[in-house]
Amino acid sequence: MSCKLSCSRCFLYFLNVLYITFGLFMIVVASLVITGTSSLREFIDYRPEIKPIFEGIYMMISAGVGLFLVGFIGCAAAVRQNRYGLWFFLLLTVTISCLQWIGAIVTFVNYPEGKKFMKNTMNIYSNEEILSPCLEIDDNNKRDLCFHQKKYKVEKSGWAEVLMNERWQSNTEETEMLFEIASPMVSVVWEKIQKENQCCGLAGQSDWIDSDFQKIPATCCNSDNLTNRTEIARNNRPVTRHYCSKGASNFVGCEEKALKYANLTGIAFFYCFISELLGIIVTSVYIKQLKEARSPKIIQEKM
Numbered sequence: 001m002s003c004k005l006s007c008s009r010c011f012l013y014f015l016n017v018l019y020i021t022f023g024l025f026m027i028v029v030a031s032l033v034i035t036g037t038s039s040l041r042e043f044i045d046y047r048p049e050i051k052p053i054f055e056g057i058y059m060m061i062s063a064g065v066g067l068f069l070v071g072f073i074g075c076a077a078a079v080r081q082n083r084y085g086l087w088f089f090l091l092l093t094v095t096i097s098c099l100q101w102i103g104a105i106v107t108f109v110n111y112p113e114g115k116k117f118m119k120n121t122m123n124i125y126s127n128e129e130i131l132s133p134c135l136e137i138d139d140n141n142k143r144d145l146c147f148h149q150k151k152y153k154v155e156k157s158g159w160a161e162v163l164m165n166e167r168w169q170s171n172t173e174e175t176e177m178l179f180e181i182a183s184p185m186v187s188v189v190w191e192k193i194q195k196e197n198q199c200c201g202l203a204g205q206s207d208w209i210d211s212d213f214q215k216i217p218a219t220c221c222n223s224d225n226l227t228n229r230t231e232i233a234r235n236n237r238p239v240t241r242h243y244c245s246k247g248a249s250n251f252v253g254c255e256e257k258a259l260k261y262a263n264l265t266g267i268a269f270f271y272c273f274i275s276e277l278l279g280i281i282v283t284s285v286y287i288k289q290l291k292e293a294r295s296p297k298i299i300q301e302k303m
Helices: 002-036 038-043 048-080 083-124 140-157 159-164 166-170 172-197 205-210 254-293 296-302
Strands: 226-232 238-244
Touching (some): 002 048, 002 254, 038 048, 038 083, 048 083, 048 254, 083 254, 166 172, 172 254
16 A cells, blocks of 8 residues: 555656646746737727637636646645645646636637737728827827827727628728728737737738738838838828838748747647646545545554
């Protein structure tokens, strides 16, 4: 019996080391996903379907933190051979495993709708030099007031719902509303996403070519791949604008960049789940062995 107890205890030590390692790995890679897609959170207030994607990832980070801490609890319970401590460890392991699965399912279920929304926003992207008339106001107080009024209009307009209804392009009123109210904010967010992550569109330059914009923004490539083009601005004046030339030198898609860390999170999720499953089995066996070792019958046989 002592040999079985020793083997189970050693294996439990090993599994708890895995808990600590994989928990830390989960925290790091899931945090990188959040950091790499931080600009997308600008849209959360306007498209609720995006919020659960981040909530699911935060759940996985929480599960990673829990797994990291539970690893130390499991080691302590195994050293003391405390059945109550082991039961507590078992309960926490099951809870963390459930939290991981919920986080993964929430992210997976809401991702397609969030992706569709992001692709639709590319249709109202604009590279006007002055995206908002508020920027033309010299007085600081009046300019701030203008921005507050614009923000209020954006929040109350329901533009995200209009955008997801693909018939807006045949409705002049809805089209004007989208380009007047939503386009400035959407354009700034896309510029920020592409600059910070050195990426282009969702799947690459083809997204922009296939969108209503039909050109590749300057933030999609390095300066050595830019080309100049003279166009007529909103104020009817000719302006020189910069675009990326179509070619292999442009940045990869933003989705590909984000999925690089998301795939690592999936790997971490798999290894965490396997270690948790083994932990549940080994802990259950170890608790049973401890109970048998301390039962009166076993003690009498030993005497």
